[in-house]
Amino acid sequence: MIVHLFDGTYELFRHFYGLRRFNKGKDAPLGAVTGVLNTLLEMIEGGATHLGVATDHVIESFRNELWPGYKTGDGIDPALWAQFHPLEEAIRLMGIAVWPMIELEADDALASAAHLAAADSRVEKISIWTVDKDLGQCVSGTRIVQVDRKAKAIRDAAAVKEKLGVEPALIPDFLALVGDSADGYPGLEGIGRVGAARMLNTHGRIEDFPAHVLGERRDLALLFKKLATLRTDARLFGNVDELQWRGPTDEFSGWAMQSENEKLLKRCLKAAPPQLQ
Numbered sequence: 096m097i098v099h100l101f102d103g104t105y106e107l108f109r110h111f112y113g114l115r116r117f118n119k120g121k122d123a124p125l126g127a128v129t130g131v132l133n134t135l136l137e138m139i140e141g142g143a144t145h146l147g148v149a150t151d152h153v154i155e156s157f158r159n160e161l162w163p164g165y166k167t168g169d170g171i172d173p174a175l176w177a178q179f180h181p182l183e184e185a186i187r188l189m190g191i192a193v194w195p196m197i198e199l200e201a202d203d204a205l206a207s208a209a210h211l212a213a214a215d216s217r218v219e220k221i222s223i224w225t226v227d228k229d230l231g232q233c234v235s236g237t238r239i240v241q242v243d244r245k246a247k248a249i250r251d252a253a254a255v256k257e258k259l260g261v262e263p264a265l266i267p268d269f270l271a272l273v274g275d276s277a278d279g280y281p282g283l284e285g286i287g288r289v290g291a292a293r294m295l296n297t298h299g300r301i302e303d304f305p306a307h308v309l310g311e312r313r314d315l316a317l318l319f320k321k322l323a324t325l326r327t328d329a330r331l332f333g334n335v336d337e338l339q340w341r342g343p344t345d346e347f348s349g350w351a352m353q354s355e356n357e358k359l360l361k362r363c364l365k366a367a368p369p370q371l372q
Contacts, residue, residue: 098212098335099143102225103150103193104201106131107182111175122174125354128182132189132359139366145338147331148186149204150179152195156203158278158322165322166279185354188347189363192338194331202229207329209233215335222249229275231255232266232325260292268301271319280319283312342367 110130114122123129138146154168168176186193194204205223212218213235221239223230226246234241237251248254256262261269272291274282286294298304301316309316332338343363351360 096145096218096335097143097220097222098145098147098208098218098338099138100205100208100212100221100223101135101138101146101148102201102205102223102227102230103131103148103182103186104179105225105227106134107150107178108175110134111172111178125178125181125185127175127178128185129354129356129359131182132185132356135186135189135191136359136362136366139340140362144340145335146340147192147194147208147338149194149196149201149208150183150186151201152180152183152197156196156200157198158200161318162280162322164279164281166277185350188344188350190340190343190347192332194329196329199326199329202227203326204329204331205230206233206325206327208331209239210327211332212335212338213239218335228259228266229270229278229323229325231259232263232323234263260288261295265295265300267320267323267325268295270323271301271316274319275323278322280322282319283309283316340367 107127111122111127114126114130118126135146135148154166154171159165159167183193183195194208196204205225209221209223212221219238222242223233223239224242224244226243230241231250233239234250234252234255241250241255243250250258252263259266259269269291270282272283272286272294273288274280294304294308298308301309301313301320304313306313343360347363348360351357
């Protein structure tokens with residue numbers, strides 16, 4: 096089987112601002128939610144059977160206690176923020192496993208789900224659907240891959256190394272050195288992508304760097320590495336069978352009618368495997 100892991104937060108942002116280009120600021124209350132559901136359904140119609148969606152139920156996480164500049168929910172458009180929790184409910188009613196994260200982040204959920212699924216020998220491949228470079232650290236050989244829908248690219252371990260210059264396991268170290276503006280930490284001044292890759296390919300992990308390489312900045316680099324390292328210990332499911340889509344729940348019809356998504360409901364019912372209902 097193939098397990099598909101989906102970044103719900105990223106997709107909500109993508110659909111929201113995609114619609115903004117056409118609606119002139121007149122946002123439909125659940126416009127972005129509907130867009131995400133349509134994307135998930137397209138995956139199912141394309142043959143996906145086992146799916147899980149990670150979301151940020153709140154933007155802050157344990158990382159905010161480690162670094163004051165770490166990303167928060169400040170500045171998120173209210174019309175977008177208002178669709179975060181309705182998205183989680185709609186995905187659940189659609190019958191798809193959803194993991195709303197509070198102390199951890201959606202990226203941690205994706206990493207944890209990949210870790211759990213990889214332990215099952217029945218799983219042939221795990222596809223992580225996100226462009227976030229953080230998730231590259233989860234890629235393993237050709238079994239755990241990262242799918243970039245925007246670039247229409249599937250990146251295995253070799254492709255991740257070609258893109259960033261380091262193997263997947265060293266991505267937290269790489270981000271610690273160069274920083275991640277999206278997450279709000281700067282990295283070490285004077286170290287760029289090429290230099291960071293060269294240092295890591297020469298010395299390995301930051302913990303293994305000779306003392307003179309980073310000097311007094313070593314502790315700061317290790318702090319940033321902790322921010323960049325995704326957690327894999329979230330207990331999201333006990334068995335990958337829990338990720339098998341069996342069609343929408345009975346409550347989904349009410350949600351679809353109320354949100355004027357009758358067409359989406361019909362497609363869900365048509366796509367649902369009869370033997371599993």
